[in-house]
Structures are given as structure tokens and as C-alpha cells.
Amino acid sequence: MISAQLPILQVLLPLLAAPLCAILRGRALPHALSVGTVLLSLLVTVGLLIRVESTGTISYAIGGWPPPIGIEYRVDQLSVIVLLIIQGVAAAVLVGGGASIVREIEATRAPLFYALFLLNLTGLTGMVLTGDLFNLFVFLEISSLSTYVLVALGTDRRALLAAYQYLVIGTVGATFYVIGVGLLYMMTGTLNMADLADRVAGVEESTTIRTAFAFMIIGIGVKLGMMPVHFWLPNAYARAPSVVSAFLAATSTKVAVYIMLRVVFEIFGVPMFLATHLSEIIIGLGILAMVVASVTAIFQDDVKRLLAYSSLAQIGYILFAFGLATEPGVTASVLHLFNHGLMKGALFLALAAVALRAGRTRRTDLDGLGQAMPLTMLGFTLAGLSLIGVPGTVGFISKWYLLEAAFDRDGFIIAAIILGSSLLAILYVWPLVERAYFRKRDPALPPVEEAPLPMLIGIWLLVGANLLFGVWPDLATGLAERSALLLLGGAR
Amino acid sequence: MASADILLAAFCMPFVTAVLVALTGRWAALRDTLSVLGALTTFGLVIALATEWEDKILIGRLLAEFLPGLSLKFMLEPLGLLFALIASGLWVFAALFAIGYLRGNKEHDQTRFTVLFSIAIGATLGIAFAGNLLTLFVFYEVLTLSTFPLVTHSGSEKAMRAGRVYLGILMGTSIGFLFLAMAWTYALSGTLDFIKGGILSEEAGPGLTLVLFLLYMFGIGKAALMPFHRWLPAAMVAPTPVSALLHAVAVVKAGVFTVIKVIVYIFGWERLAGVPGTEIIVYVAGFTIGTASVIALRQNNLKARLAYSTISQLSYIVMAAALLTPLALLGAALHLAAHAVSKITLFFAAGSIYTAAHKTEIDELDGIGRRMPWTMTAFGIASLSMIGLPPTAGFVSKWAILGGAFTAQSWFAIGVLVLSTLLNAAYFLPIVHRAFFRPLSAEAKAHPHGEAPLLIVVALTGTALLTLALFFLPGEVEELAAGLVTSR
Numbered sequence: 010m011i012s013a014q015l016p017i018l019q020v021l022l023p024l025l026a027a028p029l030c031a032i033l034r035g036r037a038l039p040h041a042l043s044v045g046t047v048l049l050s051l052l053v054t055v056g057l058l059i060r061v062e063s064t065g066t067i068s069y070a071i072g073g074w075p076p077p078i079g080i081e082y083r084v085d086q087l088s089v090i091v092l093l094i095i096q097g098v099a100a101a102v103l104v105g106g107g108a109s110i111v112r113e114i115e116a117t118r119a120p121l122f123y124a125l126f127l128l129n130l131t132g133l134t135g136m137v138l139t140g141d142l143f144n145l146f147v148f149l150e151i152s153s154l155s156t157y158v159l160v161a162l163g164t165d166r167r168a169l170l171a172a173y174q175y176l177v178i179g180t181v182g183a184t185f186y187v188i189g190v191g192l193l194y195m196m197t198g199t200l201n202m203a204d205l206a207d208r209v210a211g212v213e214e215s216t217t218i219r220t221a222f223a224f225m226i227i228g229i230g231v232k233l234g235m236m237p238v239h240f241w242l243p244n245a246y247a248r249a250p251s252v253v254s255a256f257l258a259a260t261s262t263k264v265a266v267y268i269m270l271r272v273v274f275e276i277f278g279v280p281m282f283l284a285t286h287l288s289e290i291i292i293g294l295g296i297l298a299m300v301v302a303s304v305t306a307i308f309q310d311d312v313k314r315l316l317a318y319s320s321l322a323q324i325g326y327i328l329f330a331f332g333l334a335t336e337p338g339v340t341a342s343v344l345h346l347f348n349h350g351l352m353k354g355a356l357f358l359a360l361a362a363v364a365l366r367a368g369r370t371r372r373t374d375l376d377g378l379g380q381a382m383p384l385t386m387l388g389f390t391l392a393g394l395s396l397i398g399v400p401g402t403v404g405f406i407s408k409w410y411l412l413e414a415a416f417d418r419d420g421f422i423i424a425a426i427i428l429g430s431s432l433l434a435i436l437y438v439w440p441l442v443e444r445a446y447f448r449k450r451d452p453a454l455p456p457v458e459e460a461p462l463p464m465l466i467g468i469w470l471l472v473g474a475n476l477l478f479g480v481w482p483d484l485a486t487g488l489a490e491r492s493a494l495l496l497l498g499g500a501r
Numbered sequence: 502m503a504s505a506d507i508l509l510a511a512f513c514m515p516f517v518t519a520v521l522v523a524l525t526g527r528w529a530a531l532r533d534t535l536s537v538l539g540a541l542t543t544f545g546l547v548i549a550l551a552t553e554w555e556d557k558i559l560i561g562r563l564l565a566e567f568l569p570g571l572s573l574k575f576m577l578e579p580l581g582l583l584f585a586l587i588a589s590g591l592w593v594f595a596a597l598f599a600i601g602y603l604r605g606n607k608e609h610d611q612t613r614f615t616v617l618f619s620i621a622i623g624a625t626l627g628i629a630f631a632g633n634l635l636t637l638f639v640f641y642e643v644l645t646l647s648t649f650p651l652v653t654h655s656g657s658e659k660a661m662r663a664g665r666v667y668l669g670i671l672m673g674t675s676i677g678f679l680f681l682a683m684a685w686t687y688a689l690s691g692t693l694d695f696i697k698g699g700i701l702s703e704e705a706g707p708g709l710t711l712v713l714f715l716l717y718m719f720g721i722g723k724a725a726l727m728p729f730h731r732w733l734p735a736a737m738v739a740p741t742p743v744s745a746l747l748h749a750v751a752v753v754k755a756g757v758f759t760v761i762k763v764i765v766y767i768f769g770w771e772r773l774a775g776v777p778g779t780e781i782i783v784y785v786a787g788f789t790i791g792t793a794s795v796i797a798l799r800q801n802n803l804k805a806r807l808a809y810s811t812i813s814q815l816s817y818i819v820m821a822a823a824l825l826t827p828l829a830l831l832g833a834a835l836h837l838a839a840h841a842v843s844k845i846t847l848f849f850a851a852g853s854i855y856t857a858a859h860k861t862e863i864d865e866l867d868g869i870g871r872r873m874p875w876t877m878t879a880f881g882i883a884s885l886s887m888i889g890l891p892p893t894a895g896f897v898s899k900w901a902i903l904g905g906a907f908t909a910q911s912w913f914a915i916g917v918l919v920l921s922t923l924l925n926a927a928y929f930l931p932i933v934h935r936a937f938f939r940p941l942s943a944e945a946k947a948h949p950h951g952e953a954p955l956l957i958v959v960a961l962t963g964t965a966l967l968t969l970a971l972f973f974l975p976g977e978v979e980e981l982a983a984g985l986v987t988s989r
Binding site for chain 2: 408
């Protein structure tokens with residue numbers, strides 16, 4: 010009985026808990042409520058995973074209205090793998106982030122913070138579940154608006170500027186997207202994705218459809234931090250409260266990639282993707298990001314900002330594989346989307362612990378933390394190795410699939426670039442590890458101690474996932490492979 | 502117990518030892534006893550494996566289904582068994598030596614040291630038993646990462662810089678070249694299993710095969726082919742037990758072991774022999790042998806001289822393997838064993854001198870042979886083996902390599918071998934001469950010292966005897982080495 014309602018529960022849980030949080034007082038109650046909600050949501054996701062694995066794609070008609078007329082929620086392997094990363098990271102971040110939230114968010118704003126966090130989660134979840142383009146826009150706005158405010162809650166006053174910058178460019182992105190949706194609706198008279206896929210086929214040569222395609226791609230490109238329209242991302246990640254950085258870095262760009270995958274392969278289809286040379290453009294932009302963002306990361310002083318540039322580079326990998334539009338390519342793209350979420354979630358959460366104990370997150374703040382915070386820094390190091398792509402971690406699995414995708418298209422040069430970019434990752438990760446273990450902390454600064462237990466649990470849940478899926482990757486690779494089959498099989 | 506179970510047990514034993522050592526860190530005596538017992542048990546298991554494995558039928562163990570069509574798995578074959586015997590056997594001596602050395606020098610963080618040391622040996626056994634290239638690669642990287650904290654053990658600025666070079670070159674080559682070559686091989690062949698005669702699909706033409714071959718040879722940074730050799734001298738900042746077992750045996754032999762494995766089981770040496778251009782590696786290795794020997798000649802620091810000697814000796818193995826004839830491959834495998842026992846003896850001697858006399862430079866060693874007769878006699882025996890003179894292990898392997906070079910009609914290789922023998926003599930014999938025939942310096946007379954602690958003497962005498970034993974009784978080792986090129 011309840012298992013039939015799982016898709017809607019996934020959205021309703023955080024949506025209902027959010028206003029409750031807002032009216033509660035103090036810190037403890039909203040925190041407890043939010044943690045309970047995200048844990049329950051994670052359970053729902055696991056339930057969805059089991060159902061999708063056993064019975065295949067789930068279609069859920071909201072309010073009992075059948076799909077082309079009512080709004081449809083669709084859950085398939087692709088949705089499930091993205092949901093897993095969203096809900097998993099949300100749980101780890103909220104369970105672990107309590108102390109960090111206490112430090113960075115004023116008591117009076119705490120209930121509001123939790124409400125916004127849950128709304129953000131609602132938005133991201135809804136985007137993944139919905140099968141309706143306009144409903145997707147609504148969820149996009151929910152998540153975007155809450156993100157702007159969350160970023161603005163950062164301790165530093167520059168957070169306001171970062172939030173404003175993100176607001177302006179984010180709104181442009183969202184507007185582009187909705188213009189695209191409008192054009193599509195004009196041509197086809199439907200907003201249901203599955204329905205659209207059929208109807209676009211008849212009119213795909215028309216300029217209007219091409220224009221809609223362009224608007225939507227650019228709009229989503231802004232949201233996922235595609236290279237030339239990426240500049241909001243490092244500021245937003247660096248200035249937002251630590252916990253928010255961890256959550257955003259692991260999830261929000263991933264959901265944007267998810268939408269890109271759906272829109273490109275399900276609605277417009279591979280032929281149009283290739284005919285418009287978008288494939289080559291996306292591959293080019295991906296490679297650009299891999300190289301330029303990695304090099305930029307090497308020269309950053311603030312570690313949060315360094316990791317943000319690293320994220321841009323990793324998005325480059327995802328985009329490149331996506332741009333190939335082949336089965337191995339899309340598999341690698343989806344897989345890296347998941348794996349990168351695990352790495353960056355762990356890294357940013359460990360960094361939140363550093364911010365909590367050492368005060369700030371400049372490079373020099375890491376000095377000597379290997380002794381002072383051994384468990385946190387070990388987690389940070391392992392997640393860093395995963396980012397580099399050392400075997401035994403998810404990073405290696407990702408790299409393997411990316412390379413095979415490149416070789417599948419005879420992209421030897423690209424394969425070499427991917428590995429070259431991994432070497433750049435060594436250059437920006439390893440100096441941090443060295444600092445933590447070989448430098449002494451400035452004796453003038455107050456001594457630091459290990460992060461609190463809940464935070465360690467959160468960090469190590471994510472680090473553990475990095476290692477677990479690095480040695481037994483079947484779950485993630487299986488989901489990614491079937492996602493690719495669904496996406497490309499559905500394409501004409 | 503089936504052979505496969507013994508294999509798995511032998512692989513797990515170093516990790517079990519690491520855990521036990523970590524748990525008993527507070528009680529030094531118990532901890533050190535456990536570390537030696539762990540080494541002995543591991544060696545015992547590998548010997549049991551060798552005796553059990555009479556039928557020479559491939560045995561394997563699946564660890565995890567990793568990627569589609571690719572798994573982490575173990576598979577026993579002659580060369581791997583030989584390597585495992587060397588690594589685990591010498592671990593016993595190194596464990597004894599390490600106790601004497603760490604205590605004699607009052608090193609800090611002895612528990613951490615011993616734990617990481619055991620893990621590194623476990624990774625080495627993983628490499629030895631690897632059933633496909635992916636498994637080998639995984640443990641190859643584990644070995645790099647577990648030895649990094651050992652290289653930087655002292656925590657000084659110098660150690661940190663050395664660690665950067667160490668990690669940068671080993672990780673850089675393995676991710677930049679080896680990983681690329683491996684993924685490319687898989688994309689072409691759809692498998693990475695080690696199979697006699699090679700797995701590379703026929704689609705790969707000579708040009709592509711050559712590119713892959715070069716990627717592999719330079720990608721295996723642990724084999725220290727120039728220009729990717731700098732990590733090895735850098736690693737000498739580590740405490741001597743690390744230099745002895747890891748940077749004379751485990752890590753560097755893992756490199757040349759991988760080179761031989763790739764040539765025999767990924768490409769197939771018969772096939773490579775038909776590819777024009779592969780002799781490039783013979784030339785690069787020959788160049789490395791000569792250059793490293795000349796650099797070694799100019800080093801006054803004993804460990805630095807040994808490090809450059811290692812670089813040159815490793816290239817013997819690479820060159821022999823790249824000659825692509827059965828006899829040369831046999832020589833390569835034999836040299837892997839011969840160099841291991843001799844070089845570990847030399848490092849033990851260096852550590853012994855440092856512990857007893859606190860000397861690290863060669864020009865301080867005048868007359869030390871009279872004070873430390875055991876140490877310097879062992880050093881002398883190992884030096885003879887390095888040069889390739891009877892009655893030592895080095896003679897047997899060098900003989901085979903020379904024979905291989907003749908069958909391959911490679912006058913270049915023969916010239917390199919002759920020249921480097923002279924150079925080897927030129928940089929080892931003066932040390933022996935100094936130690937025994939020069940009078941003690943005034944400074945040394947003012948600081949009397951005796952022989953090193955007993956455990957150290959036991960360890961280095963043992964490995965020196967092994968160096969002699971391999972000359973007189975090479976039977977089992979030769980048989981394993983021969984299994985590499987004969988049985989199909």
C-alpha cells in the first residue's frame with residue numbers, strides 16, 4: 010500500500026517538514042526534525058531503489074490524473090541513482106553538520122536555515138522525480154531560491170555578493186529554460202516528457218524546436234556550471250556556510266546534469282544532438298573545464314574555493330562523457346555524477362570540520378591538523394585520493410569508465426587529457442595532505458581538537474561509501490549502465 | 502588445505518601482522534616478536550604454497566567482481582611464486598634487522614613504521630599473486646601509498662621534499678602512462694588476464710603495439726628507467742630497513758616484475774620480437790645502466806651510491822627482458838632474485854655501519870672492517886655478486902643475461918654488460934679495500950665502537966649466505982625462472 014505512494018512521499022516529506030521547522034523555536038527541535046526527515050527520505054529512496062530494481066520504471070500519476078493531462082512522476086534507474094546521491098549526502102551532511110551549523114548560523118536564524126535546507130532538498134528531489142517540464146521548472150525555482158538564501162547565510166559578508174551574483178545568473182538560466190519550455194509547448198501542446206518525445210519527432214526540423222533546444226541547453230548549462238557560464242559557482246561554494254557547500258557541491262550541479270541528460274536524450278534525441286554539433290561543443294567545453302579549472306584550482310589559497318574549481322573540472326569529465334552520446338559515454342557520465350557526489354560530499358564535510366575547529370579554511374589553516382584531527386584528515390586524504398583516481402576508490406572506477414568511453418570513440422588524445430587532468434588533481438590535492446601531516450600548526454594560534462563525533466560519523470559515512478563502491482561498484486555501475494540503456498534506447 | 506587457500510592466507514598474513522602490531526604497539530617486546538612471527542608465518546605459507554604447487558596447474562582466487570569482465574583475482578605462476586618467495590623470505594631478515602636498527606637508533610613512531618612496513622609487504626605479495634593486470638595495478642598503487650609515509654618517516658623538510666619527488670614520479674608515471682596503457686589494452690582486447698603468449702588483440706598493428714610497449718615501460722616508474730629514476734635516490738632519506746627491503750627488494754622488484762609480466766603475459770615476447778622499434782627500450786635501459794653507474798661512482802654517501810647502483814641493476818633486468826629471447830628472460834628472472842639478496846645485504850651493511858659507528862659517508866670507512874668484520878665481509882660478498890663474479894648469485898644471472906644477449910646478437914647489450922661490470926668493480930671494490938686495508942683515521946680512533954647489535958649481524962650474515970647459496974644451489978630458483986619461458 011505505502012510502497013505505491015513512495016514517489017510522492019519522497020517529495021512530500023521534506024516539503025511538509027520545511028514549514029514545521031520554520032515555526033519551531035531554538036536549535037535542537039528543528040535539527041532533530043530535519044535529521045529525522047532526511048533519514049526517512051533516505052529510507053524512501055532505498056524503497057524506490059528496491060522497487061525499480063524489481064519491477065522496472067514506476068509511473069505515478071499525481072491526484073490520479075493519467076499522465077498526458079495530469080502531472081506524472083517517473084522513477085527509473087537514472088532517477089534512483091541521482092536520488093541516492095542527493096538523499097545520501099543530505100543525510101550525511103545533516104547528521105554530521107550539527108556542530109558546524111551551530112557555529113556558522115545564528116540561533117535566531119537556525120529554524121529558517123533548516124526550513125530552507127529542506128525546501129532545497131524538496132526542489133532537487135522534485136526535479137529528479139517529475140516527468141513534466143513545467144513542474145520541473147517549479148521545483149527548479151524552489152531549489153534555486155532556497156539556494157540563494159542559503160548561500161547568503163554564509164558567515165562572511167562577501168557571501169551576500171556571491172548570493173547576489175548567483176541570483177542574477179541563476180535567474181537568467183531559469184528564464185532561458187522556461188522560454189525553451191514555452192516554445193516546446195507552443196509546437197507540441199504538451200509538457201509531459203514522454204509525450205513530448207513522441208511529438209517532437211514530427212517537427213524536429215523546425216527552427217522553433219531548434220531554438221527551444223538552444224535556450225534549454227544554455228539555461229541548464231548555467232545551473233550545472235558549464236565552463237563559460239560557471240563563474241557563479243566558485244564564489245557560491247566558497248562563501249556559503251560549510252554545510253551548505255558540502256550539500257550543494259555534491260548534489261545541485263548533479264541534478265542539473267540529470268535534467269540535461271533527460272532533456273537531450275529523451276526529448277530531443279541523439280540525432281538532433283549530433284546534427285546540431287552540440288555533441289562536439291559539449292565535449293570541447295568539458296575538456297576545457299578539465300584542464301582550465303584544474304589548473305586554476307592549483308593556485309587557490311582558500312581550500313573551499315580550490316575544491317569548487319575542482320568541481321568545475323569534474324563536471325568537465327561528466328560533460329565530456331555525456332557529449333559522446335554513446336552508451337559507454339553516458340554510462341561513464343552517470344557513474345561519475347554519482348561518484349563525484351560521494352567524493353566532494355566527503356571532502357567538503359571534512360572541510361566543514363576544519364572550519365569548525367581551526368576557524369578558517371585557508372591552506373595554512375590545515376597545517377598540523379594531521380596530528381590534531383587525525384580521523385578527519387585521514388578521511389580528507391582518502392577522499393582526496395578518490396578525487397585523484399587511486400584504485401580502491403570510486404574515483405578509479407569513474408576514471409576507468411571515462412577512459413573506456415574515450416577509447417570506444419578512438420579518443421586516445423582525450424584519454425591522455427583525462428589522465429593529464431588527474432595528474433593536475435595530484436598537484437592540487439597533495440599539497441593539502443602534506444600541510445596537514447608535515448607542517449606544524451602556528452603555535453600562536455589556539456590549539457585544535459578532533460571534530461565532534463556526529464561530524465566524524467557523517468564524514469566517514471561518505472568516505473566509507475567512496476571505498477565501498479570503489480571495491481564493489483556493482484550497484485552504481487549497474488544503475489548507470491541501465492540508465493544509459495534507457496536514455497539511449499528511448500532515443501530514436 | 503588447497504593451494505588456493507594457502508595463497509590467500511599468505512597474502513592476508515602481512516595485513517594480519519599489521520593489525521596485531523598496531524594493537525600491541527604499547528608493549529615493544531611483544532610487538533617486535535609478533536612482527537618477526539608474522540614474517541616467519543608468511544614465509545612459511547609461501548614455502549608451503551611452493552611445495553604444494555607441484556603440478557604447476559594455474560590456481561586462482563576471485564576476490565571481487567570489479568568491473569564488467571574484470572575482477573580482482575589471484576593466479577599463481579612461476580615468476581610470481583619466485584617473487585613472493587624472495588619478498589617474504591627477505592622480510593624475515595628485514596624484520597630482525599629492523600628491530601635492531603630501530604632500537605639501536607632510538608627511532609620515533611616504531612609502531613607506525615612496523616605497521617606500514619607489513620602493509621607494504623602485503624601489497625607486494627598482492628602484486629606477486631595478481632591474476633590480471635588490474636589486480637597488479639591496484640596493489641602497485643597500494644605499495645606506493647603505503648611506502649610514502651615510510652620515506653617521509655623523519656618528518657623533516659628534506660624528507661618532505663623527497664616524499665614529493667617519490668610520490669610525484671611514481672604516481673605520475675603510473676596514472677599518466679601505465680593506467681592509460683592498461684585501459685587502452687582493455688579497450689582493444691577486452692581482457693587484462695595474464696596469459697602466456699599475450700592477450701593483445703591482433704587488431705593492434707606494429708605501430709600501436711610499439712606505442713603501448715613504450716607506455717608500459719615508462720609507465721612502470723618503479724623499474725626506474727631513466728628519466729623516471731629520481732624517486733629512488735630521493736627515497737634514501739628513509740630509515741635503512743626501508744631502503745633495504747622496500748627500495749632494494751619489494752618496490753623496485755615490483756617494478757621489474759611488472760615489466761617482465763607485461764612482456765611475457767600481456768604482449769607475449771614472441772610477438773613483441775616481431776615488432777620493429779622495441780629495441781628502443783634496450784637502448785634506454787643500456788643508457789640507464791651506464792649513466793647510473795657513472796653517477797654511482799661519484800657518490801660519497803654510501804646509501805646514495807647503493808641507490809644509483811640499484812637503478813643500474815634494475816635496468817639490467819629491463820634490458821634483459823627487452824632482448825626478447827628465452828635465455829635473456831630467464832636471466833632477467835634470475836637477476837631479480839640475485840640482485841634482491843645481494844642488494845639487501847649491502848643495505849643491511851650500510852645500516853649496520855650507521856647504527857654502530859654513525860657513519861654515512863664512504864671516505865669515513867677507512868679500516869672499519871677490522872672493527873666490524875661480519876658486516877664488511879658480508880658487504881664484500883654482496884659486492885662480488887653485484888659485479889657478477891663467482892661464487893655468488895650475481896654470476897649466475899649475469900651469465901644467463903650475457904648468453905641471452907649473444908642469442909639476440911645484440912652487441913650493444915654485450916658492450917653495456919662488459920662496461921658496467923668494470924664500473925661496478927670500480928665503485929664497490931674501493932669500499933671493501935678501504936674497510937680492510939686502510940688504517941683507521943685519527944677521528945675514528947677517538948670514537949671506539951664495535952660490531953653492530955646481534956640482530957643486525959644475524960640478518961646481514963643470513964642474506965650474505967643466501968647470496969652464496971644461490972650460486973651453489975640455484976636449482977629451485979632456476980626451475981621457477983625457467984617456467985616463465987618454457988611451459989605453455
